[in-house]
Amino acid sequence: MRISIYPLMILVVLTLAMTGDGRKYPTDDFISPVKHSLKLSGTFGELRSNHFHAGLDIKSEKGIAGDPVYAAYNGFVSRIKVEEYGYGNALYIEHPNGFTTLYAHLLHFSPEIEAYVKTQQYKQKSFEVNLYPDKGQFSFDQHEQIGNMGNTGSSGGAHLHFEIRHTEGQIPINPLLFGLPVADQKKPVIQQLMVYEFDASGNLLRTSVVTPRLQTNGNYILNQPLALSTEKIAFSLRTYDSQDGSTNQNGIYGLECKVDNEPSFAFVLDEISFETSRYINAHIDYEKKVEEGRYYHRCYPLEGNKLPIYFIGKEKGYIHINTDTTRHIDLAITDFMNNVSTLSFDIKRQLDFAPQLSDAPPCDMVAAPNEVNVLSKPGIQAVWTKGTFYEKTPVNLSVEKSDNLSTYSPYFTLSPAGVPVHYYYDINIEGLSVPKNLLDKAFIARCQKNEACVSVGGNWIGNNLHAEVRQMGTYTIMVDTIAPRITPIRFNEKMTGWQRMTFKISDNFEINDRGRDLLYKGYVDGEWILFSLDGKTGLLTHEFDEHIAPGEHRLMLKVIDDRGNEAVFEKSFTL
Numbered sequence: 001m002r003i004s005i006y007p008l009m010i011l012v013v014l015t016l017a018m019t020g021d022g023r024k025y026p027t028d029d030f031i032s033p034v035k036h037s038l039k040l041s042g043t044f045g046e047l048r049s050n051h052f053h054a055g056l057d058i059k060s061e062k063g064i065a066g067d068p069v070y071a072a073y074n075g076f077v078s079r080i081k082v083e084e085y086g087y088g089n090a091l092y093i094e095h096p097n098g099f100t101t102l103y104a105h106l107l108h109f110s111p112e113i114e115a116y117v118k119t120q121q122y123k124q125k126s127f128e129v130n131l132y133p134d135k136g137q138f139s140f141d142q143h144e145q146i147g148n149m150g151n152t153g154s155s156g157g158a159h160l161h162f163e164i165r166h167t168e169g170q171i172p173i174n175p176l177l178f179g180l181p182v183a184d185q186k187k188p189v190i191q192q193l194m195v196y197e198f199d200a201s202g203n204l205l206r207t208s209v210v211t212p213r214l215q216t217n218g219n220y221i222l223n224q225p226l227a228l229s230t231e232k233i234a235f236s237l238r239t240y241d242s243q244d245g246s247t248n249q250n251g252i253y254g255l256e257c258k259v260d261n262e263p264s265f266a267f268v269l270d271e272i273s274f275e276t277s278r279y280i281n282a283h284i285d286y287e288k289k290v291e292e293g294r295y296y297h298r299c300y301p302l303e304g305n306k307l308p309i310y311f312i313g314k315e316k317g318y319i320h321i322n323t324d325t326t327r328h329i330d331l332a333i334t335d336f337m338n339n340v341s342t343l344s345f346d347i348k349r350q351l352d353f354a355p356q357l358s359d360a361p362p363c364d365m366v367a368a369p370n371e372v373n374v375l376s377k378p379g380i381q382a383v384w385t386k387g388t389f390y391e392k393t394p395v396n397l398s399v400e401k402s403d404n405l406s407t408y409s410p411y412f413t414l415s416p417a418g419v420p421v422h423y424y425y426d427i428n429i430e431g432l433s434v435p436k437n438l439l440d441k442a443f444i445a446r447c448q449k450n451e452a453c454v455s456v457g458g459n460w461i462g463n464n465l466h467a468e469v470r471q472m473g474t475y476t477i478m479v480d481t482i483a484p485r486i487t488p489i490r491f492n493e494k495m496t497g498w499q500r501m502t503f504k505i506s507d508n509f510e511i512n513d514r515g516r517d518l519l520y521k522g523y524v525d526g527e528w529i530l531f532s533l534d535g536k537t538g539l540l541t542h543e544f545d546e547h548i549a550p551g552e553h554r555l556m557l558k559v560i561d562d563r564g565n566e567a568v569f570e571k572s573f574t575l
């Protein structure tokens, strides 16, 4: 008896130690939600666009949709969500142990849930629904099938997105903390080290990127010590991890930086709330992401970063160097199975290099993280709320006359493009040159170099068009008078024996930020019918069922864009 309890106790102690704050994650309650071996195409905390990944991405067995998905533990269905983007078809199960599991991008729910969802969709006359069934209305035992793996919503291939959350507060937790069996003997890979050099008052002077060399068994070194001309420096690191049997470059679990053997900065990715997930743009080097699409973990916290995941030492992750001493740096990267890779090197100060003077380039405004910031020029005003910027940020606003006939204001460029913006901010652009008859067709467009302009919507406040946006960039007023397009993909006047009809819908402007996506409404003989929209492909599908009896019918499909332009497809068919 003693012998069998002992390993369990070690496990509990380890788990407690790992979480740091005494919260306990049961390691025996949850089973894998799939029956084939657990292979991951995404890990918890992985660096994604504007968020940390909130769960595990579990691969399908053969790369195709349809694998059965099982309840990881017994519980009742607390929520069902159907979305065109995002999670697609998602099921939430609340368990008696205080945790909730979430299964997303499902192809189908189990038959009784499918039927319930369809009833609710007809009741609400909407494909997208967000349902909270009564406790006990739908329950699952552990191992019972809850649906099938799919590719619905914003998913780039058949997989299961699986989350475990605290039921209270719905805070996502690293599912691997619950003892799920993922084989991983591979050490993380360290790709690049970025070095930041600051002047005495903390202004960034320059950055440089070094590629470490793998020496042996996960130990990386630099070819030579770093010789730097400034007194204050910091690092960021580009790194990934893979699990056994998978080549996917997934996220790491933790990072630690030691300076002269003293911990100076560390984080572990155990829990990240949805409220704080966007601070990823402070966690990473956002400029590198914008410019190169690469994600570097900063090894020091920016002032406005409110993520509660960090250990921060005396020097706050910065390293101070002087001419007398060499400082020794040890970076350690861990994956969840405690495979560790290290990068060790020395840094010293070299006065041979002339230290660059910190002549800050002129700018229109230095935005402060904890203040409301306002920037205006004739024809435009931008207002950022407190906490929008993560550090003291020079911001520029340039005005360029547009000779493009489809614009109704100058081009206003808020820069640099590589500045992360935490909250939506207001822009107001004067629209005096918009013709009266086109006022309701005018919108604010964001036009990036070499990309088609996207619509961020907009509403009139007096003579100004107002929109809420979430990135820097070039903004102008445009108008949209063109109706969306409806293309029949599977439709015929005789569809007897067919299982479905499909259309593709598209529009001339992509929608972003607070703009509204295409609205669509399908009617057969004047009665609303369900069309499901796959947001990523624009495919609109109706599955024939008891709602349309055999015989002759008339279909009307209406699609309406953000500015009220409407397309109608109307035709008779027999089924």
Ligand SMILES: [Zn+2]
Binding pocket: 042, 053, 055, 056, 057, 160, 161, 162
């Ligand atoms: Zn995912």
